Amino acid sequence: MKIYDVEGFPNPARVRIALAEKGAVDQAEFIAVDVMGGEHRTEAFKAKNPDAAVPCLELEDGTHISQCTAITEYIDAAFDGPSLTGTNPQERAQISMMNLRAESGLLDAVATYFHHATPGLGPDLETYQCAEWGNKQKDVAGQTMAYLDAVLAENAYLAGDVFSVADITAYAGLAFADLAQVEIPSNLTHLHDWRARMAARPSIAA
Known part of the structure; x- marks a missing residue:
């Protein structure tokens, strides 16, 4: 899977921490988005994430998932390790x-x-x-x-x-x-x- 983000920004950090907690950092390819240059507002990027924001997760079948909570819920369910979202x-x-x-x-x-x-x-x-x-x-x-x-x-x-x-x-x-x-x-x-x-x-x- 691919993660479009900017290293060091607060919301991308949430996803990176979740991946690390699940021991799955090596399962993701991180693609840097030039936010300062306005890349997140281009039509090409908004086709992936209409919110025009990072992070955005892209799965192997081409599905795009945005919003940190949704992305971390996917990560929590997709990978082994202690649950980050609850067990009951x-x-x-x-x-x-x-x-x-x-x-x-x-x-x-x-x-x-x-x-x-x-x-x-x-x-x-x-x-x-x-x-x-x-x-x-x-x-x-x-x-x-x-x-x-x-x-x-x-x-x-x-x-x-x-x-x-x-x-x-x-x-x-x-x-x-x-x-x-x-x-x-x-x-x-x-x-x-x-x-x-x-x-x-x-x-x-x-």
Whole structure:
């Protein structure tokens, strides 16, 4: 299978971490997309992913799958190893809920702030900006960090006692926060400790 992405970007990182957790990095061919040059907005790329975004997974039969959650669900089901999405209905629902909270409240919120209230990727790519909306989403990201800290005060991982896609999403969200200069408050000690544990995982530290 092929994965169209940009190494180091937060959403592609989610897919790469999931592959590493499943021991399947060598099963994928990574194809770099020139996002800074606007390649993701070309008709050729949008034929693969109408969202005009990376990452995008291409299977051997030509099927294209976009959206990180969908891609990681495919990876989790396609390869052996500990489940990243849950092994029973309750686990799957809990993980899905926390993954959505980490995605919308942290990663997407930081992305909105970055693209709307900062220079972002530059004027050629940031063709529309609403600073008020961006700054509002920065506040949402801060609130979500505090919420995740409270969750981690009671649990080893975001969805309980087992590492999952929710942890991957939140970790990528905090990496994006670093890029966007959205600080994690120092008093959120559980979130800081969790992040240090995540950074030490072989799938991330490699």
